[in-house]
Amino acid sequence: MTRMGGGPSEGMDALREQGHPGGSVMDPALVAPMVAYLAHEVCDVSGEVFLAGAGRFAHLFVGVTEGWLPTDPLKVTIEDVVENLDRIKDHSGYHVPGDLMECVSRYMAHRQGEEGEA
Numbered sequence: 001m002t003r004m005g006g007g008p009s010e011g012m013d014a015l016r017e018q019g020h021p022g023g024s025v026m027d028p029a030l031v032a033p034m035v036a037y038l039a040h041e042v043c044d045v046s047g048e049v050f051l052a053g054a055g056r057f058a059h060l061f062v063g064v065t066e067g068w069l070p071t072d073p074l075k076v077t078i079e080d081v082v083e084n085l086d087r088i089k090d091h092s093g094y095h096v097p098g099d100l101m102e103c104v105s106r107y108m109a110h111r112q113g114e115e116g117e118a
Contacts, residue, residue, distance in 0.1 A: 025054045063094035
């Protein structure tokens with residue numbers, strides 16, 4: 001994290017202690033290819049988040065876990081949530097939705113066919 005990010009810059013401080021000049025690893029030229037791609041006519045992505053810096057490029061994404069589905073959702077307590085937090089946060093088998101509607105459809109799939117549902 002750089003100081004411009006508003007947090008500790010332990011990574012940059014460690015590089016400086018190793019004798020790396022901070023400017024060389026965080027040179028704006030190292031993010032320029034990603035910036036140029038995102039502004040180019042061949043860019044076919046929109047609404048996505050990419051990370052670029054220090055010579056590395058990555059895609060940041062949001063995934064949805066399978067979570068926990070209680071037997072009676074109307075009787076769930078804080079203690080139930082605490083007891084099932086590991087299941088709620090379990091990243092195995094997560095899904096990366098392509099858009100909001102896909103996320104909602106998949107998330108609500110357990111409700112399909114219930115009375116009053118279309």
